[in-house]
Amino acid sequence: MHALAQSDVARETYWGITSVEYAVFYLLAFTAIAVFTYGVYRRFARYAAGDDDSFPRLNDLQSRIASAAKIALSNEKQFNRDLYGGLMHSFILWGFLTLFIATSILMVDEYAAQKLLGFSFWDGDFYLAYQFMVDAMGLLFVVGIGMAMYRRYWVRNHRLWGRHTSSEDDLFIWTLFALGIGGFLLEGLRVYSAGIPEHEVVSFVAYGMALSFDAVGLPTMGAEQAGLNGAGFNVENLHWLAWWSHSLIAFFFIAWIPYAKPFHMISSFANVVTRDEKAGKRLPNVPSDLDATNAESIDDFTWKEILDQDACTKCGRCSSVCPAKASDRPLDPRNVILDLKSYREDLDAGGEEQPIVADGGTSVINSETMDSCMACMACMDACPVEIEHLKSFTRLNRQLTDQGDVSSSMQDVFQNVMQNGNTFGDSPRNRGDWADELEFDVTDAREEEVDYLWYVGDFPSYDERNKQVARSLATILKEADVSFGILFDDEKFDGNDIRRVGEELLYVELAGHHVETWEDCEFDKIVCTDPHSYNTFKNEYPEVNFDEFADDPMMPFDYEEQWNEDGEIDVYHWTQAVEELVEDGKLDLDGTELDYTVTYHDPCHLGRYNDEYEAPRELIKATGCTLDEMPRNRSNSFCCGGGGGGLWMDFEEEPKPSEERLREALEDTDAGSGVEKFVVACPMCMTMYEDGRKTGGYEDEIEVVDVAELIVEAIGKADEAQVEVAAD
Known part of the structure; x- marks a missing residue:
């Protein structure tokens, strides 16, 4: 005979819990929520203390939230290149959200429906559907956790381990596992205590566990098992123990969320909401204010860069695709982000200040690490939570440039560009010499109107191997019978790569020269040989506020407008332009x-x-x-x-x-x-x-x-x- 009889299609929420225990339960619940709320407040107060970001992050907030919800709920970024990881994370996320919603439904039923309206909707068909969904999604949750544990501990996936792997990673996954398994154990004991009513078959996991308890003869209070019952070993006591264990683990987890890895459940979603769709392809401009600093201290980082650090889940996807790391260069994108986070948290806790980035010494980040970055954006493309690595990396590179901690080879490149307008250090007068061997003349776009203003670029202009490519492209455009011209010695280096190495002001000088020169030319489209030029002309030149530098005697241009702000000038990579020519029948x-x-x-x-x-x-x-x-x-x-x-x-x-x-x-x-x-x-x-x-x-x-x-x-x-x- 079982101690709990259940005939109605429903169940008692707090079965087996005394009124005193009920009061203790809610005291602990409010305490956990208070600790959680305070922790979240401290996190967001720290973001508010960060520098303003260069780009709008909260404009059109409704659309941003909807888009972020789609990305998060579909787990589309987790599936990128990793089907196993995508399924694993989907099971955990969907299961966790379902269990959270289920708990919320119980609260609504108890406080809104029962106490305010005098009835309960948590019975009958709704109860049956509820129980089935909780078991189904709870099982999915446990399977997902099991997949994560298998990958972490059995397979020991290499990208999950590194110097920032810590006990909090283990505590996080084991706590989730305990919540999932504990919930099923609790429900199985309840179903068994209720006499295993037939309608509870919808709780198929708990129902199966109850049948197992029955098969092994788990004693109840009414059973004639005096020896065991005398020791307190019965299903009711086990249920009580499971109930409190499950509750205490849940309260611990809630309170712990803002202080450790679980916070990524909040910070990563916020990071996706506030992402820049053009991140990486455009970079923040350095203020014309000479007192402005880049990364002298952690306070120079913007609130979004700090949020990036907190959003990192240590998954290592960025590290696994980084070509620098694969080539044994001293760069691991994950470590740079987490090193900055660790230093910030240590500093906030009263630690000693260090140089953020420097050539050797006790800096947080070493200059060799940043020299290794290829600015390829593979890390950003792989990141499931939209961390903008390149934005922080460029800030660090700018600080290195400000400090003079730049490799001698890059200093030579800077010098060549400053003196001759190109990275080779060759004379600007020779820039158009590549065209001398063609059987036709190339138009000077400064003197004649053309359809295509062709930016040839440094390497096609000066490097012997790439000169052959330039001549090939010129021949293609000639064959298509379109008018095109180049700037000859008025063409300089585009600035894309020296900007990513940290030389922002030289980049602005080059940009100002080009847009001022283009203003004196008549053309329909800009066509680039080099994708680097294509990117910087299309995405970055329009972002430069040249008016800020109008009074700077060091800037050799008089341009004061925002170039191509509305995108009225089309910028093409040459493959895009030639594909159009083929489609239009101009090139057969x-x-x-x-x-x-x-x-x-x-x-x-x-x-x-x-x-x-x-x-x-x-x-x-x-x-x-x-x-x-x-x-x-x-x-x-x-x-x-x-x-x-x-x-x-x-x-x-x-x-x-x-x-x-x-x-x-x-x-x-x-x-x-x-x-x-x-x-x-x-x-x-x-x-x-x-x-x-x-x-x-x-x-x-x-x-x-x-x-x-x-x-x-x-x-x-x-x-x-x-x-x-x-x-x-």
Whole structure:
């Protein structure tokens, strides 16, 4: 005979709990909520103390919240490149939210329905549906936790472990596991005590546990098991113990949330709400105020950058895709974010101040770590909670530049750009010499109106290998019979990469020169050879407030407006422009049949930065080539190693990113060693891969070509463009 009889399709919420225990329960509940509220308040008060952010973060808040809810509930970022991790997190999130909602429903029923309105809706069909959903989603929750524990402790997934892995990670996962299992145990004991009523079969997990208890003869108060009952061993006492254990663990978890890893449940959602859709592709401008600092202290960081630090879940997705880390450079994106967080929390607790970033010493971040960043944005693309790593990294790089802690090779590049307007240190008068070998003249856009103002770029202008690409593109535009022109010696370096290394004011000088020069030209569109130029012209030049620098005698321009603020001037990467020409019938690629098996490398600044993946591929396919994709393609492309100043720095790395990428092309594609040509659409990629072909021993195995070189060969104009790739 069981101690609790249950005939109605419902149950008693606080069965077995005395009035005193009921009062203690709510005292503990209010205490836990108070501790939680205070902790959340302290967190957000710390954000309020941070610097203002450069970009609007709370505009159109309703749409932001709706979009963030879609991202969070769908777990779309968790599924990115990791089906197991996506399912695991989905099960945990959906289960946790369901259990939270279920608990809230009980509160509404008890306080709103029963005590205020005098009835309970928690019975009958609603009760049955409720019990089924709680068991189903609770089971999903436990399965998700089990998957997480399997990955962490059995498989020991490498990206989950690092110097910031701590006991709080273990406590977090085990607490969730205890809540999930404890809830089912509690419910199973209740169903068993109630005599296992048939309608409770909807609670299929608890019902199964109750049947198990019955099978082993778990004693009840009314059972004739004097010896056991005398020791207090019966289902009612076990239920009481389980009830209080479950409640105390739940109260601990609630109170603990704002003070440790569980806070990511709040901070990560807030981070997604306040994300910048153009993060990384545009950077905050340095104020013209000479007293402004970048990262002299933790107080220089904006509230959003501090929120980024708190939102980090230590999942290591950023680390697992970072090409710098893969090449054994001293950079782990996760560690930089968490090192800043640890230092901030230590400082807030009364710790000693340290330099944030410096060349050696006791700084929080070492300069070599930041030198290693390629600004490829792979970390940001992989991050499931929208941390804007590159924004913080650039702040650190700007501080290094302010302090003079910049590598000698980068100092040489800065000097070359300041003196000659290009990274090679060559004379500006020679900038258009690449066109001398063409069979036609290239128009000077300063003197004639053109359809396309073509920004050629440093490498196609001065580097011998990339000059061939420039001549190929000029030949393509000529064949399409469109008017195009260049700026010759008035073209300077675009500034994209030195900006990401930290040299903001030189970047502003270059931007001011270009927009002032463009104002004196007549053209329809700007076309760029280099994706780096394309990104900075499209996304960053319009952000510069040139008026701030109008009175600065160090800035050699008089431009005082906001250039292209409304986007009235179209900026194209050349593959986009040529694809349009093909679609409009101005460039005929029909019938071209290049019999090559090729693979294509997505440049970071064209792909991840600007979501352009198809234009280069369509052009490659139009030439008749067989395109065999590498496993890491499109948004998952692996950086060549040249971004973020990497092109001008020497690293002790094994293997080089360019060598690893060439290996992938020859070993991991379906065609394998049958891949004949490695196709690029970026001058910097061309330089890095030609170097990697030599250092990696791939010179006889694969040829590096630009998309433009395939096209001129396809249209039979290779001789005119003087493409001599094989000879190189």
